[in-house]
Amino acid sequence: MAEEEEAVCPGSEMPTADEDRQESGEQLTAGRDGPVSGVENSEHGSKNEPISHQLTDCFKDEEEIGKDHDYPIKEMTSKKHVRTVEFPEVIETTQLSYYERYKAYQDYILGDTKPSEVKDFIAEYLDKVLEPYGWQAIWSNDVFEVLVEITDVVTSSLQAKVHLTELFLYESETYPLSREAMESFLEAKEHLVPLQDLYVAVDGSGEFDQTALAIEHIRFFYENIWRKWDEDDDDDDYDYFVRCCEPRLKLHYDILEDRVPTDLIAEYHRLLSKCDETYKDFIKMRDNITTSDSETESEINNVSMVEGLKLYEELEKLKYKLQIMENPLYRYVLRRDGYGLPSKQAKGPRPSGEKVVHVVSKCMTIGLMQSLLKEKLNADHVTQEQLLEFHSD
Secondary structure (H helix, E strand, O other), rough: OOOOOOOOOOOOOOOOHHHHHHHHHHEEEEEOOOOOOOOOOOOOOOOOHHHHHHHHHOOOOOOOOOOOOOOOOOOOOOOOEEEEOOOOOOOEEEOOHHHHHHHHHHHOOOOOHHHHHHHHHHHHHHHHHOOOOOOOEEEEEOOOOEEEEEEEEHHOOOOEEEEEEEOOOEEOOOOOOOHHHHHHHHHHHHOOEHHHHEEEEOOOOOOOHHHHHHHHHHHHHHHHHOOOOHOOOOOOHHHHHHHHHHHHHHHHHHHHHHOOOOOHHHHHHHHHHHHHHHHHHHHHHHOOOOOOOOHHHHHHHHHHHHHHHHHHHHHHHHHHHHHHHHHHHHHHHHHOOOOOOOOOOOOOOOOOOOOEEEEOOOOOHHHHHHHHHHHHHOOOOOOOOEEEEEOOO
């Protein structure tokens, strides 16, 4: 996908909801690659079925959308891939400003929802906006790209039911599949694929523009805003948009516009990865604790509870550090104090070998000068001749 551009400062005056709907519609343009090729890409067949079985293994967890995202945050620009198959153009939705995403999440998707309500609010939003069937899209992931037609959407699980188009367009550098092998793979998945992996194809009517925009908002949300531990927070009684979505969105665009030092970005990603690992360990430990009356298992559970408590405390510390970095004001303080900036170091001895004492003062009394010479430049402690250099300001 194309790189995101031109962030708008959150302090700007927000438009009305009606204006925003109009602006969002105007942002949609055709993008991606050229027109549909009339050549069917079925020459890369598979005589046996192990490849489709391997693909099934690769994607067996895709239904867990919004739960198992890898960290650190995905790269801000997508990988460039030179295609050999000419797919249809897709509706370009990635070049949205901070301002447009902010309005979408605040006014249409999240509102004042709590973390535990986020998925329900997203499903409700998609029910209102998505066209349920009749549109084509490129199903694109890290393994392959294939043109599909959507026959139904399941918003509760963020999935779409798809079938291959009449013209089979498929490309993969790793898994070359025939139409029959891909059909078999889809059947194993019950024809359900993640909405986030669908890029809506241009049809010229504009009927599916809002569908493409809605999918982009959800895709961006789960890649850059949502964290697995958000809905598992003990304190669930807060506005998710205000506490989590807005600062993370601002951080994303600050990084895009080079407003955050590279060292600070690296530290944020390191903490994010560490927090993700700790959360997984904590959940695994929590799920393994069983309720039993036997003395042996009770002792094991006691040990597990102690370990679980340590993981919980570590997780809370990491989450707190992330919240500090996500807060624009704290980021400013960190940068002002030199975090992520080159450290100040002595330049080393002068070529002449002299040492210079800088005195900053417009005027100085004789008594003060004598005190300076006595306390700071005591001849008993000076090993070499020093120069005094005066500065008025």
